[in-house]
Amino acid sequence: MSCFFKQKRKLNLFFLFMAGLVFCVCSCVTASVKDNRPFVWITDNSKFILLHPQNIEKPLDEYQLMSASFAGQNYYMISWVKADESGMDIVLMNEMGANMGELIWRDGNLSFTSTVFPSSMPPEYIIADFQFCFFKSAALSQELKKSGLSFIETETTRHIYMKNTLIIEITKEQNSITFNNHLRGYTYTLEGGI
Numbered sequence: 241m242s243c244f245f246k247q248k249r250k251l252n253l254f255f256l257f258m259a260g261l262v263f264c265v266c267s268c269v270t271a272s273v274k275d276n277r278p279f280v281w282i283t284d285n286s287k288f289i290l291l292h293p294q295n296i297e298k299p300l301d302e303y304q305l306m307s308a309s310f311a312g313q314n315y316y317m318i319s320w321v322k323a324d325e326s327g328m329d330i331v332l333m334n335e336m337g338a339n340m341g342e343l344i345w346r347d348g349n350l351s352f353t354s355t356v357f358p359s360s361m362p363p364e365y366i367i368a369d370f371q372f373c374f375f376k377s378a379a380l381s382q383e384l385k386k387s388g389l390s391f392i393e394t395e396t397t398r399h400i401y402m403k404n405t406l407i408i409e410i411t412k413e414q415n416s417i418t419f420n421n422h423l424r425g426y427t428y429t430l431e432g433g434i
Contacts, residue, residue, distance in 0.1 A: 250319040278350060280368045283402055283423060289373055290364060293345070293381040299324040308428035310339070321432075323374065343367075372398065373410055373417050373430070 279289045300323045308315040317340060320331045327346035332354070334340055342356030343363050350378040354364035372380065378397070382393040390401045400408040416431045 247340055266281075271412045274355065277348075278364045278367070280362070282368070282384075282387065282389065282400070283407065286389055288368055288387055289383060290367055291379050291383060293323070293327045294325040295371075295375045296323055296325060297374055297376055300374065300431055304432035306428055306430055306432045310426040321370075323370070328367070330370075330371070339366065369419060369421075371407060372400065373412075373419060 287363045318333045322329045330343040332340040377393045398410040409420045411418045420427045
């Protein structure tokens with residue numbers, strides 16, 4: 241009889257050990273995916289997780305004139321941007337002032353509505369470009385490094401490199417910012433109270 245209890249005790253210890261092992265593995269997996277911030281693919285293999293809004297350099301509340309060029313087409317629009325440490329709101333308008341779309345990113349919620357832009361257009365990419373222009377360089381550099389990219393800033397430019405290849409170039413002047421994505425083939429200029 242005592243042999244039976246010894247076997248049962250060993251079996252119970254084995255199950256207890258296995259339960260502990262499963263718990264540890266599940267805990268590790270949960271810890272690695274706890275960050276559910278939105279992300280974008282800067283390159284086909286480099287994922288950039290959007291930074292928290294508190295990494296903005298300075299709050300913005302202004303109108304900006306945007307001129308963009310993509311696939312041989314030129315686009316012009318006006319945007320009203322309100323961005324601070326709690327999030328951002330962008331309203332896009334045509335040259336006549338008619339609403340073309342609205343992006344809201346507050347309290348971890350992200351929404352983009354538009355009657356002009358396709359519903360398949362991910363708003364995360366608009367936010368990422370905005371962050372590359374207006375967020376703190378130290379935070380950008382740290383997050384881009386996790387993606388295998390490098391970030392170099394001078395007084396008037398910001399560059400993002402994939403190894404030795406320049407993929408994004410941002411030039412800041414007194415009242416304008418020019419954003420050039422060499423990899424994806426689009427450029428835009430923001431003019432206003434920048």
